[in-house]
Amino acid sequence: MNISGNTIFVPGATSGIGLALALALQNAGNTVIIGGRRTELLDQIAATHPGIHTVHIDTTSVASIQQAATAVIDAHPELNVLIAMAGIMRVEDWTRPSGFLDSAEEIVVTNLLGPIRLIGAFVEHLQSRPDATIMTVSSGLAFTPLMATPTYNATKAAIHMLTESLRLQFAETSVRMLELVPPSVATDLLPGQRESAFAMPLDEFITETVALIHENPDAEEILVERVKFLRFGEARGDYKQTVAAVNSLDPHGK
Known part of the structure; x- marks a missing residue:
């Protein structure tokens, strides 16, 4: 993905990583459209950040x-980048016979469907489009699990x-x-994570992520240095130790 000259749609970008990345990509020379459920928040972001386009979406x-999709493509036919950013994270206890299933299903609908x-x-x-990119957003926890968040x-x-x-x-x-693979980032994804x-x-x-995109436009994964501990535990041969370390030291992982 080239760092500039794109038209980019980022749903789920009214806060956290999504909004910060959208603004950084706009500053890098891209046309950016953000999506979210709360129209008043979208209007506020558009007023605060001239040039940002918005669309209502519930993912x-x-x-x-x-x-x-129809609205974005009609208004921006040059659209060539989709960043599937929306996601939620919940603490669950699957050892209890009830209390986790509704939350787990909601996470699957939001994060996967x-x-x-x-x-x-x-x-x-x-x-x-002659040069298009679909950016997905996984997590270091795709490779090393945090016990408290199994469905995430x-x-x-x-x-x-x-x-x-x-x-x-x-x-x-x-x-x-x-694929963008974040580590734990100081956002409100979980209570207290910020x-x-x-x-x-x-x-x-965000600074390291944008730099990595700029340095390697042909990259398949964007891995900031701090996520490599989680990403490569199995490859290093110390997966069990990595799992133990994450679950003993990081109560909020991502």
């Missing part, structure tokens, strides 16, 4: 995704394998698959 709703439906809504258009871990592992598989399918097309000593400051994460 848990098939109809909303389809409506947003949401990106699948987004890609489905935009893939025909993206294949019509599972959905992010699924996103990783979905990305790997689609890369093979799109190999002879104009569409590239790019204040966690283990979380990477958001501005540092």
Whole structure:
């Protein structure tokens, strides 16, 4: 993915990593459209950041995704990058007979079905562009699990394998698959994560991420240095030790 000259749609970008990345990409010389559920927040962001375009979207709703896709493509036919950013994280206790299932299903709908439906809504258009990118967002926890968040871990592992598989399918097309793999970042993804000593400051994460995209436009994964501990535990041969370390030291992982 080239760092500039794109038209980029980032659903789920009204806060946290999504908004920070959208603003950084706009500053890098891209046209950026952000999506979210709260129109008043979208209006506030557009007023605060001139040049940012907005569209209402609920990534848990098939109809909303389809409506947003039509609106974005009609208004920005040059769109060539989709960043499937939306996601939620919940602490769950599966040892109890009730209390986790509703939450787990909601996480699957948001974190896995949401990106699948987004890609489905935009893939025909993206294949019509001469140079297109679909960026997925997994997590270091796709590779090393945090005990407290089993469904989140599972959905992010699924996103990783979905990305790997689609890369093979799109190999002879104009569409590239790019996976962003965040570590724990100081956002509100979990209560207390913003204040966690283990979380990477958001501005540092965004700065390093943008630099990595700029340095290697043909990258398949974007891995800031702090996520490599999680990403490569199995390859290093110390997976069990990595799992133990994450679950003893980082109560908020991501």
